Amino acid sequence: MMSLAWPLFRITEQAALAAWPQTGCGDKNKIDGLAVTAMREALNSIAIRGRIVIGEGEIDQAPMLWIGEEVGTGAGPEVDIAVDPIEGTRMVAMGQCNALAVMAFAPRGSLLHAPDMYMKKLVVNRYAKGAINLALPLADNLRNVAEALGKPLERLRMVTLDKPRLQPAIAEATRLGVKVFALPDGDVAASVLACMQENPYDLMYTIGGAPEGVISACAVKALGGDMQAELIDFCAAKGDSADNRLIAAQERQRCREMGVEINRIYALDELVGGNKILFSATGVTGGDLVKGIQQVANGVRTQTLLIGGADRTCNIIDSLHSW
Numbered sequence: 001m002m003s004l005a006w007p008l009f010r011i012t013e014q015a016a017l018a019a020w021p022q023t024g025c026g027d028k029n030k031i032d033g034l035a036v037t038a039m040r041e042a043l044n045s046i047a048i049r050g051r052i053v054i055g056e057g058e059i060d061q062a063p064m065l066w067i068g069e070e071v072g073t074g075a076g077p078e079v080d081i082a083v084d085p086i087e088g089t090r091m092v093a094m095g096q097c098n099a100l101a102v103m104a105f106a107p108r109g110s111l112l113h114a115p116d117m118y119m120k121k122l123v124v125n126r127y128a129k130g131a132i133n134l135a136l137p138l139a140d141n142l143r144n145v146a147e148a149l150g151k152p153l154e155r156l157r158m159v160t161l162d163k164p165r166l167q168p169a170i171a172e173a174t175r176l177g178v179k180v181f182a183l184p185d186g187d188v189a190a191s192v193l194a195c196m197q198e199n200p201y202d203l204m205y206t207i208g209g210a211p212e213g214v215i216s217a218c219a220v221k222a223l224g225g226d227m228q229a230e231l232i233d234f235c236a237a238k239g240d241s242a243d244n245r246l247i248a249a250q251e252r253q254r255c256r257e258m259g260v261e262i263n264r265i266y267a268l269d270e271l272v273g274g275n276k277i278l279f280s281a282t283g284v285t286g287g288d289l290v291k292g293i294q295q296v297a298n299g300v301r302t303q304t305l306l307i308g309g310a311d312r313t314c315n316i317i318d319s320l321h322s323w
Helices: 002-022 028-043 089-093 138-149 164-175 187-195 210-222 234-238 242-258
Strands: 049-055 078-087 100-107 118-124 157-161 179-183 203-209 226-232 265-267 278-283 294-296 299-308 313-322
Touching: 002 028, 002 078, 002 089, 002 100, 002 278, 002 299, 002 313, 028 078, 028 089, 028 100, 049 210, 078 187, 078 210, 100 187, 100 210, 118 138, 118 187, 118 210, 118 234, 138 164, 138 203, 157 164, 157 187, 164 179, 164 203, 187 203, 187 210, 187 278, 203 210, 210 226, 210 278, 210 299, 234 242
Parallel strands: 049 078, 157 179, 157 203
Antiparallel strands: 078 100, 100 278, 118 203, 118 226, 226 265, 278 299, 294 299, 299 313
16 A cells, blocks of 8 residues: 555645635635546546545535546556545635645555445544543543543543534533634544644544545544544434435435444444555645645645555655646
8 A cells, every 4th residue: 555655645736736726716616626626537547446435525515526436547456545625625715724635545445435424523542542432422531531641621622613513512511621622624634633643632523524534534543543433314413304304314225225324333443444544635725734735936835644554654745836
């Protein structure tokens, strides 16, 4: 897998470069479409027998790399691919921070094969490994993580998303004295930051997309952290209504067809098997994990975080693209 590190980071670079000129345009589907096209072209130029096992697009009716789509030249290793061409299309569209182009590679059969739906996620770093259990209430998990880290609840830092579906969790954590950092979008970056050394967060708890969950699991495992996840249907994430029940029924049917279960708690080893993992995230707009694309004389500068699971390495790659 390590031989694919260079091609992988070039793929996320190309997606970021395709999306970046549209920063502030207000059209997130246009941004997604440009990134998808760039990723597909880049993927089809490398010597792999790749398969998209989980990807973005169905929840928000955006352009997508299709789940089950075969990519690559048809020669080379068999690769499972988890992809979100742009995590944070709304942020690019609105000219906001923390948008990334992200992708993960793993050997065939290693990654959870699931629909694009909502997923509940709990992530901690290596020092709290084994202390989480999504079957327990959030308050119990917060207490257990604080105990594992040897700090009082008042010093625990939880990152989540500022979404209506997460307001009860934010209120519960705040009542316990936990410091809560609610981001507008971007739980892949939050997952990675929670697992890195000298990280700003002790844990991440959120309900977001399943593709981002599987991509995050690759980074979390490569960094030695811990994660649990649970697929939830549209009604559980967005509230009960006739339209939402129809979507939820379709999701349940897709899960049956793909051999995964809604409301089952998946451990990290079930989300991603083995450690031959590659994760790449290229910044589109400036953020906490990597810098965004910057205009320079006669070109642009990009920054990419490339993580290898086999050797537990993190590489920050600054590239200058000259016109």
